[in-house]
Amino acid sequence: MSRNWLTKWSRSEDPLIRVFRNSSWLFSAKGIGAIMSIFYLAILTRTLGVSGFGEFMVIVGAVQVLTAILKLQTWQAVVQFGVPYLLAGQNQAFRKLSFQNFWIEFIGGLVACGALWLMLPYGASQFAWSDPVVSAIMGYGIIVFLSVRSTPIGILRAQDRFGGNAFGDAIIPIVRFIGAFFLWLTTPSMTGFLIVWGLSEFISFIVMWLLVWRHRDSVHPLSSETAIAASPPSRTEFLAFLLFTNLAYLVNVIRERLVVVIVGFFVGPAAAGLFRLADQLANSLNRLAEVFARPLFAELSRLFAVGQSQELRALFWRSLRVSALSGAVLFIGLLLLGQYLISFISGPEYLAAFPILLLLGASTIISLAGLGLEPLLQAAGRARNALMARVAGLVALGLLMALFLPMFGTIGAAWVMLISAVLTTIILFVSSRAVIAHPELAKSGSSRP
Template identity: 80%
Template structure:
């Protein structure tokens, strides 16, 4: 009986089962990352101190924001336009799309390198970095910017090869943990941690491309629904989709990273350290959401590509129920165990982060409860709608922070994150219901 169930799990073509099956690969990577991140986060917080940890996170956050601004993420475009090619057996067209995405991502990375070189002296003066730290920041930035990881991620996901994708993602926390432990046993420093973080990005980049090169042909499960040729997307269509998905990604990075930089700038590195610790723990929940949301986007793209509007509608509502239930359980866990988690990871001096953890955790869980909303809009060709909604949420966050941060400090910033998350989720739900209530034929044009 168990063998039959296992066989049906791996062979089932039910949409939600496919999403969970692909999620299981990513969950293995994220699970490893979540466990190891607890250890290297403990090493970071305990060796650098509250202020030093805050300063480290300001550096990492600033580099990530600059990467999001200038280095385009291409994986969603590869999935959106590549899946129809694979379904039709047009492998040459898929390779051309992949090459185009590679050069787009690399060009953005080169621009980001030049921008960091120009801005770094100002940042060093503002935060008082010495020359070794300044050089480490530059080295870390170069690796992050030049590591073309989004394109191979898209190739693997379009081919339904989430196992290879998971392996490439798992490399990052493994190297960070190993490097942080080595530093802890020898001579921990901010420069050393930046080197380790950069090395983890570089090795992951190499592994991801190795996974792509090992097997050029698409996964057997994607061979074959139709032999009809798929027209290439127009330049404007491709550019518009790339623009909208990247702006939506930029907004999410700003919410996750730039807020920490702003808190550090206006309140101080120690406050930024407490805020980032709470945000880091809360974002571990967000990583779990990504485990489900990314395969969901790929599956919805596949269903829209073959015109299965009824199945896409059913998948959406089923995923919404699963994610809402999961969110409630996770928040209860934070409420009961949050203080113990903080104390265990970083020590009692970080317990002031507990109220922040509850607010930021609630904001993340609200987003988790509606994790299928944005992938639905993007897969349905409504990337512009998803972007506008995220933009409204970001504007609301900016206005709320402008009011609350000077008056209430870090707790005010956390409340601003929660309120903006609620507003964004409500608007996303309304827009997604409109898409579901009016099913479309295979979508190629952005609306």
């Protein structure tokens, strides 16, 4: 009986089972990452202290924001325009698309290196960083910016090879855990942790490209010799999709990372440390959401490419029910175990982060309830709609932050995150109604993103 079930699981082409099967590969990586992150987060918080941990996370957050602004994420473009090529057996066209996206990502990384070099003196004067710390920050930034990871992620996902994708992702927390443990045994310092964080990005970058090279002649498992040849996207269509998906990604990163940087600059490193600890724990839920959302986007893109509108609509509603139920269970667990988790990982001096954790966890779970909405809009070629929802949430975040942060400090910032998440999800639902009702019409009219 169990063998039959496993056979059905491994061979089924039911869209939701395919999403879960691909999610299981990513979940294995995220599961490893979650376990490893508990340990290296404990080492970070306990060795650097509340203030030092806050400074470290301000540095990491600032680099990630610069990455989102200047180094374009290309994996969605590779999936969106590459899957039709692979289904039609046009491997040469897929390679050309991948090569194009590699250079887009790499050139953006070079620009980000220059921006960090110009901005570092201001941060050094604000936090009184020593020369070794400044050098470590610059080195960390260069590694992050020049490690072209988004393009190979897109290649592996377009080829339906989520196992390799999961392995490359798992490298980062494993290296961070080993490095943090070594520092804990020797001489932990902010410089040392920055070196470890940069090393984890570099090793993951190397592994990802080795996996791409290994599968360079692979074809999509659902490709067919009778498939209709895919036409290349116009330059306007490609650039518009790349622009809107990256702006949506930027809005998300600003919402997750820039708030920590703002709290650190205007309230202080200790407040940033408490906020980031709560944010890190809440983001573990967000990582679970990404595990499901990324294969969902790839599957929705495939269904749009082959014109299976009925299966697409059914997949969306089934995934929505799963994500809503998962969110409710996760929040109950956070409510019951959040304080114990904070105390276990970082010690009682961090318990002030618990109310912040509940609010940030609630905002993440609100987003989880509408998990399939953004992938649906992007797969339908309506990335602009998804972007506008994110921008509206970001505008609300900025306006309310200016009001709440001076009056209420970190707890005010957490309330702003929750309000922004609710507003964004509502707008995504409204924007998706036409696509949900008539996906075949949405795709046919999606020449303008």
